[in-house]
Amino acid sequence: MQHDALAPQYVRDFRCTGAKCPDNCCHSWNVAVDPATLQAYRTNPVLIPVVQDKLIDNRDLSTKDSAPAYIKLDPESGRCTLQEKSGLCTLQKQFGEAALCQTCASYPRTPKMLGDDLLVLLSDSCPEVARQLTHDANAMELNFGALQLPDHLAISLESTTDTYPQRHQILQTLLTILRHRAIPFELRLFISSLYIQRAQTLLYDGGDISIKELSDLFFSLIEQGYFEQQAQQLSKKSDGSLGLLILDILRKERRSKTAFTEELQSTLEGLGIKDKLPIASSHIKQLDAARTQYLDRLEKKYSHALENLVVNWLLSGLFPIYKKDLNDGWTNIMVRYLLLRTLICGVALKQKKLDLKDLTRISYRFGRGVSHSAILNKMILELVGRNLNNTTAFANSLKA
Ligand code: SF4
Known part of the structure; x- marks a missing residue:
């Protein structure tokens, strides 16, 4: 039809x-x-x-x-x-x-x-x-x-809240920020984290400005280059806790043999992570180096690739519309992104290369693994338990 x-x-x-x-x-x-x-x-x-x-x-x-x-x-x-x-x-x-x-x-x-x-x-x-x-x-x-479209399509019908107009505005603002290709993608993620934090307060507690005014303020601060400095200061304070937690959860995830666990295995081998040995800050340094050597280079050429994946997650979940708590919805997207980035960098280390074909393969296998395992939920629960589901922790993990 x-x-x-x-x-x-x-x-x-x-x-x-x-x-x-x-x-x-x-x-x-x-x-x-x-x-x-x-x-x-x-x-x-x-x-x-x-x-x-x-x-x-x-x-x-x-x-x-x-x-x-x-x-x-x-x-x-x-x-x-x-x-x-x-x-x-x-x-x-x-x-x-x-x-x-x-x-x-x-x-x-x-x-x-x-x-x-x-x-x-x-x-x-x-x-x-x-x-x-x-x-x-x-x-x-x-x-x-x-x-x-197919004749019998399963359409998800969720009921909207009375804050629908504000949530729609938040969605549009996130799409604009995330697709603002003039600045690095991880800086856009950082700015979006700050925006969500502020929008959540306005939505639940009210404030002296509207969501629309908040969006306009963020757009004008982006143009002034305000966020670059803030991001750099925060990332200097990084203690790698979030990265260590991700690696620990990935290590425990090797169960049945699937395409996803194959990528996972490559990541662990690329980093030299063994079952009995503890995960250490040296592994985070290796991941950082792989990001610079492989992922940053690929992103320079194909700056849309990770952006498209993240925007697709955002729209598929329509989280500012249906996910009541904005911070929870954003945490889900950020955790997903950081997990995917860890896999990409770990696999690149193992393969000693990363091209667009690798990125495509890792992305769809990750998509399957995440849809059909409890890894995302486990990760989010751990973050909440350790109070790492916040803008500062995300900023520490981003190369903004
Ligand atoms: S996974 Fe392969 S077979 Fe299934 S819809 Fe996609 S392209 Fe078609």
Whole structure:
């Protein structure tokens, strides 16, 4: 179906690469089946023989209503049991897209309502999406217009709060700051952290200026170069605590063998981190050196790459709109960024090189790992426990 939607340019350009995909989406994660599709799978005489032994009930009471069942994965390969050897999906091949559950029909789309508009983003856990985001400088140019979408798309409907206009303003301001390519990307992250901190206070406690005035103030301070000095002063005080915590959590994360844990393993090997030996400030120094030697060079050439990934996270989650606590929403984005940066630099150390292809591969594998492991939540809980979920800690970790 065609639908008028707000979407960045890369969403309009996206084409699933199908059989050429380096790592298709039919493995390693549980495909949740929505109630309407499950009903069809259990009652349609044509579908029953194909799917009846491929479903397992969801026993988790907190998600059972929206996802009463999952499609079974092959325990050895981790592949979807409906996927054929050729890589094609049996359901899609025999009955077309209409036979797919919402999860499969929607992926990699993450549609949400932004006010009255449908906003469509794609998940960077898809290699082709990660390629577009890292390669195309204009990938995140938003525009409104007709978009071809699957018939049964799972649209996330969250209720807005009475502060929607202010939150919308905050979202627009964050997008402007994060896409201000005249200054280094990590400085933009630092400025955004300060802006969120101030906006949170205004939103909850009120103050002498409006959110719009706060945004205008930040724009004018950016033009005056006010934040550079502040960032430099803060980063001099860096004690590396946040970096050490990230490495410690990454080390504990090696469980099953997935594409994500392969990158993780490379990171640890690149840094020479062993199970029994403690993580030390020398590892942080190595990461800093790798950032200068590999990532900074790549960013000089492709300054849009990490920016596009972060802006895509921001819009996919619409956190200033739906995440009640702004600091929590921002912490989630910052932790995600710092984790990804750690992986990129660690892998570069191991490979002794970093190019755009590496960045794309690490990004989509990271996207999958983060979506299907508890690593982000673990990290956030640790940060909160150690009081590191604040602007100063983030500023200490950024090269602003
Ligand atoms: S991961 Fe992306 S490109 Fe690959 S098969 Fe799935 S939707 Fe297509």
